[in-house]
Amino acid sequence: MEKQTVFDLSFCTLCPHECGINRYTQTGYCNVGANPMVSSIFPHKGEEPVISGEKGICNVFFAHCNLQCIFCQNHQISRNTKHGKNWLTDTKIIVDKIKSLLDSGIGMVGFVSPSHQVVQMVEIVNSLNKSGYKPIIVYNSNGYDKVETLKMLEDIVDVYLPDLKYYNSALALKFSGVSDYFQVASKAIKEMYRQKGSSLIRNNEGAANFGMIIRHLVLPGHANDSITLLNFLAEEVSAKLYISLMSQYYPPAGLSLPNELNQHVGIEEYKKVIEVLEKHGFRGWIQDIESNQYYRPDFESSTPFSE
Numbered sequence: 345m346e347k348q349t350v351f352d353l354s355f356c357t358l359c360p361h362e363c364g365i366n367r368y369t370q371t372g373y374c375n376v377g378a379n380p381m382v383s384s385i386f387p388h389k390g391e392e393p394v395i396s397g398e399k400g401i402c403n404v405f406f407a408h409c410n411l412q413c414i415f416c417q418n419h420q421i422s423r424n425t426k427h428g429k430n431w432l433t434d435t436k437i438i439v440d441k442i443k444s445l446l447d448s449g450i451g452m453v454g455f456v457s458p459s460h461q462v463v464q465m466v467e468i469v470n471s472l473n474k475s476g477y478k479p480i481i482v483y484n485s486n487g488y489d490k491v492e493t494l495k496m497l498e499d500i501v502d503v504y505l506p507d508l509k510y511y512n513s514a515l516a517l518k519f520s521g522v523s524d525y526f527q528v529a530s531k532a533i534k535e536m537y538r539q540k541g542s543s544l545i546r547n548n549e550g551a552a553n554f555g556m557i558i559r560h561l562v563l564p565g566h567a568n569d570s571i572t573l574l575n576f577l578a579e580e581v582s583a584k585l586y587i588s589l590m591s592q593y594y595p596p597a598g599l600s601l602p603n604e605l606n607q608h609v610g611i612e613e614y615k616k617v618i619e620v621l622e623k624h625g626f627r628g629w630i631q632d633i634e635s636n637q638y639y640r641p642d643f644e645s646s647t648p649f650s651e
Contacts, residue, residue: 351463351496353378359410359459360490360528373460374408375424380464381407382432383421383643385441387450390639390649392588392629394544394552395482395505401452402445402479404438404468405643407431410460411486413509413520415563415605417596420643422457435464439471446477451551454482454505459489462497469500480553487529488522494535504536504556511572519563519605533558534581542584544627557628559588565604567613571620578624587628589621592635608636 351358353367363372371377387400395401409422416422432438442453453472458465469481483497484505508529510516516525536556544555558577562570577585591614595606611633618630641648 351493353463358462358490358493360488360522360524361410373424374410376408376460378463379433380435380438380461380468382438383407383428384648385432385438385445386647387445387448388454388649391454391505392557394546394550395452395454395503395557397452397549397551399448399450401454401482402442402450403454403456403484404442404465405456405648406458406461406465408460409457409486411488411520411522411525413486415519415593415596415599415601417594417639417641418457418643419596419599420641435467435471439468439475442468442472443475443477446472446479450479451547452480452482452503454484456484457486458483459485459493462493466497466500480551482552487532488520488525489528489532491531491535494532494539498539501539502554503552504540505559506533506536506556507559507561508533508573508577509561510569511576512566512569515566515569518602530576530580533577537581537585542582542586544586555586557586557588559590561590561593562609562614562617563593563605564607564609564613567616570617574617574620574624574626578626583624583626585626585628587621587626589617589628589630590635591631591633592639594636594640596640609633 356367361373365372367378384405388403389396389400407421408424455465480502482503483501487506487508511526513523517523540556545553547553591609
C-alpha cells in the first residue's frame with residue numbers, strides 16, 4: 345500500500361529549521377524546491393559491512409543539506425549555494441536509475457542527507473514499491489531531524505543510519521551553524537531507538553534488514569566531546585546500541601578551516617574514545633586511524649568514492 349506523507353510543502357516544516365515557506369514557489373534554508381535534487385546515484389561499498397554487503401548499497405546522494413558543516417567531506421554537493429548542472433530533478437529518471445542498480449542484485453537503497461527532502465524521498469520509495477521493488481531503505485542523515493518527521497517514516501525506513509556529531513552547543517554553532525544540534529539530534533536518536541530498538545536484524549548474507557547504527561566522527565582536538573556523547577548514549581538511550589566510530593576526518597582541500605580542523609585525528613585521542621566505547625560495551629565498528637587517507641570523495645567524478 346502506498347505510504348502517505350502528512351507534510352505539505354506549501355508550508356515546509358520538514359526539518360528543525362521550520363522555514364514555513366511554500367517550496368512550490370520559493371526556497372528556504374536548504375535552497376531546494378518541491379522537486380527532488382539528487383547529485384549522484386551509484387553503488388557504494390565503503391559503508392559499514394552490514395550496510396554495504398558484497399555488492400554494495402545503492403546510495404542516493406541528495407544535493408544541499410539542512411546543516412552547513414564547515415568541514416563537510418561532501419561540500420561539493422552539500423553547499424546550499426551550489427547548483428550542479430547534471431543534478432537529477434525528475435523523479436522518474438531517479439527511480440529508473442535506482443531500478444537499474446537493484447536489477448544488478450543490490451538489495452538496499454540508502455538516502456544520504458535526506459532530512460530536507462523527506463517528501464521527495466517518500467515519493468521515490470512509493471514509485472519503487474508500485475513497480476514491484478521492495479529494497480531495504482536506509483535513512484542516512486546528519487541527525488538534525490524532527491521527531492514528527494521521523495514518526496512519519498516509521499513504516500518506510502528499515503534502517504536508520506544517523507550521525508550524532510556534537511554534545512557541546514558551542515562546537516555545533518561554530519562548525520555547523522546551529523546551536524541546538526544536540527537538543528534536536530538527541531531527541532531524534534531517541535525516536536529512532538523507539539522505532540528500531542538496539543537490535544540489528546540481518547539476512548542470511550549478513551546485511552542489515554532492520555535496526556539502527558549511530559555514526560560518530562571524532563574531530564581533532566575534541567575527543568572529550570566524543571566521550572561525553574558516548575556517555576550520554578549509554579546512560580540515556582542504551583549501551584547495546586550499534587556504533588560506527590570514525591577516525592576518517594581530514595581537512596578537505598579548498599575549504600577555509602580554523603587551525604584546529606586543519607589536521608587529522610591523533611591516534612592517542614582516538615584511543616581515548618575507543619576505550620570509553622569498549623567500557624560501555626557498545627557493539628559496532630571502529631575505523632583504522634589511517635582511514636583519513638581513504639574516504640575522500642570527489643563528486644566531480646562519475647564514481648565519487650574510489651572503491
